[in-house]
Amino acid sequence: MTAIAVNPEALKDTVAAALGGKVRRIDVWQDEVTVEVAAADYLAAAQILRDAPGCRFEQLIDLCGVDYSAYGDGVWEGQRFAVVSHLLSVSLNQRVRLKVFAADDDFPVVDSVTGIWRAANWYEREAFDLYGIVFEGHDDLRRILTDYGFIGHPFRKDFPLSGHVEMRYDAEQQRVVYQPVSIEPREITPRIIREDNYGGLN
Structure with missing residues (x-):
């Protein structure tokens, strides 16, 4: 027997x-419930969402970092880094989005939820690697997508598009070497040329 989908407003109240x-x-926006909690309450809230009878969100299906520094054309007021998790209750056929902002923009830290949902392991490593968000209590927090010697966090809005270093193979040393980026940043604006009688139209 399939469970009936819960009304979003009823789920919000629950x-x-x-x-x-x-x-x-x-x-509630577009029939999806988003709940935000403080960093200090994040771990306890996650535990409640997994275990409370009307919630029972047994599965974490996604977790990602967000950099709000350029949100809304740079008029965002609030903490810079957030962690957003998408939770699924198979038994109750419902979903919720859980959001938490790190309290410190210079050193963003939130609790790890790997003790509640093991699926958070690689997601938290990705958010650490790409955004520099530290997950307190994660037992193996290290980079997962970038190289071991990578400098910075490439999904931060202030990370340069060209990066900080470039990598190349040095034939003399017979190994890969890293050196400062030599690419000059430039802005490319596409040029539109309209020819006379283009497409047979005058």
């Missing part, structure tokens, strides 16, 4: 009741 004072904000 999640809000389960989390109580841990809710900083909860919204």
